[in-house]
Amino acid sequence: MAPWRLPVLPLALVWGWVLASSSPSTVAPPQDLQITDPGLLGSLDVEWKPPPHVQTFNECTVKYKFEYRNTGDRDWKVIFTRKLKFRVGFDLSRTAEVRLQTLLKGQCTGDVEVHSDWIYATFQIAPQGKLESEVQNFHCIYHDWEYLKCTWQPGLLTAHGVHYGLYYWYEGLEHTVQCDHYIQDHGVNVGCVLQNLSQAEYQDLNICVNGSAAATLLRPLYTTLRLHNLAKPSAPEQLELSVSAAGELLVAWSPPGGRVPPHCLEYEVQVAEDAGEAAAAWAFVSTQMETALTISRANQSHVSCVRVRGRTNIFCADQGFWSEWTQDCFSVSIKEDKQLFILIPVILSLSISLIIFMLIGQCKKR
Template sequence: VQQLPPHQISLLFCVFVFFTSTLCFPPGFIFNLVAPPQDLQITDPGLLGVLDIEWKPPPNVQTFNECTVKYKFEYRSAGDRDWKVIFTRKLKFRVGFDLSRTAEVRVQTLLEGTCTDDVEVQSDWIYATFQVPLPGKLESEVQNFHCIYHDWEYLKCTWQPGLLAPRGVRYGLYYWYEGLDHAVQCNDYIQDRGINIGCTLQNLSQAEYQDLSICVNGSAAATLLRPLYVTLRLHNLAKPSPPEQLVVSVSAVEELQVAWSPPAGGTPPHCLEYEVQLAQEEGEAEAAWASVSMQMETALTISRANKSHISCVRVRGRTNIFCADQGFWSDWTQECFSGMEPKVTSVSFTSFIKPVWDQALMAAMGICWCPALGDGILV
């Protein structure tokens, strides 16, 4: 401290005293050093949930030539506990909201540099909210809206009419993602008795790993219907086809060898993980299915040292944690086989050849119960 210039020592002392009493600065001095931004506005460009947020610099920003002026911008939809935070020098942002709820934003000025002796100074917050008009009662909104991104090739969304929807209701689905000039209407509807209850969207590869905004609205004579707004991430809705070319064989040393190929379609092979299930035949009783989790490997070798009689092998896949936060499992493969070995009461997994698995994985395997599948391929 003795090597610092006298004015910096004095400032450090006053800052210390300020946070322990109010001797050096009058109340509010630090926070009044810089004003908050001005004219915070929210506008709707008609992109189904994406709103434009902009503001103007504080009026005294020109007086801080020796400092960097930044902004802390936070936003959320009403009811969310946490704010999404952006630090920026920009004055305008385009962000997505759930338009069924009120959009909330706030901004403050951050000042740091020589003029503050490199201490970050924050202004007060300014706030703004936005709510689109929501006609009709909540019960008139479509129900059970559900979407699946099949094979990373097409998105299929389905819904059911709202509880208050009258006969003859007409539904329309509109979507938008970054790169489109405007919202686009579905051109491939799924119908039931003349009513649109779903939509299939093709060619969405440019929308992967970004927000896809969707609105489903309806119209009916003399009845106001509430629109549904949702924001999707395609990679979290992916469902691949079942793995292909499942081959089960028994080697000369009585090891059970299972191999398969990734499914056809657009699902990236490196984005798949697998689950293998093996059924222990129990005569007329239900079969015990033992599961083994795999990553990107497409082969599994299992020791049969205990002479277990495995009656069926099946495999399914889904998007792994390296490509998505979640996803849907594919359907199971249907191939089964039967063996001629003595029956035992458990299935033993004692050795993995491709790859060599840690023994901790063995202990983590779970058992579930379901009806045994019929015999198929004879081994």
């Protein structure tokens, strides 16, 4: 009888089976997830500790999937990181929610990503005062990229003698700062003007408007702004209007002053025909980023009026406010201008003939 033998397996297959059998199929979640408020009007510190025995995964990369949102938001914001602490922004008028899981991948997992269960944490400021006591109609505009003007109206349950204060913070400030230039109405602060905010552009600007009144708790308002999305430039300058020999309107203007980057502006141009005593009916002509435009007119006997306004374009902001229209309305009668274009060559020709005739007469006298 032939001796019984074990089947011989390829060495690579055996080694792969050993690795697979020793690879972790699960990993523990992080530990001690905490949310703390450093008093920065919505920027909260979130930190955690690594999962236990993380040092045993020396042949793998340990990362964390960190997600956060406010209660009521449909989508989570996602961050992949190897850090153990993050500072992220929330709306403090709603509950802050975070969730976290461990991601493990590398030689120790056979290059397959393994993830842990989620761990969760929430944070909420204890509500103060009734919702109706919060300021109403809060609105901000970033004028010429030079100063931010915010206004509001007192809450519906506001008592006499109320005092409002606006506080703000952005990355780079060591602590929150109070407004130092309030707008008042009958002695009550109903607005604030903030200047020197260039360092806050293209990042979160956290704002809180709270108030105090005798024997009354007032609900604070929290909001986060992006200055470039609140920009409102001044009206374009040096608007000029001329007419070509072909009867086309040639419109040109200059960008407004202030700190608005010229490459961040787009313009809307409108034209109105003379309607006699009736109000002019403005017609949309063009939205463009250039500062000049040629307009062809079908009816060249009418008088036209042109106006221009500007706003931040899509390359520099998600949205913005249109400027006011140019104040001066330039009117041009194309029919009269075409006659002028015809008369100018005639006048020049007569002038040249007269000069030649005078020169010939002087030569004959000599």
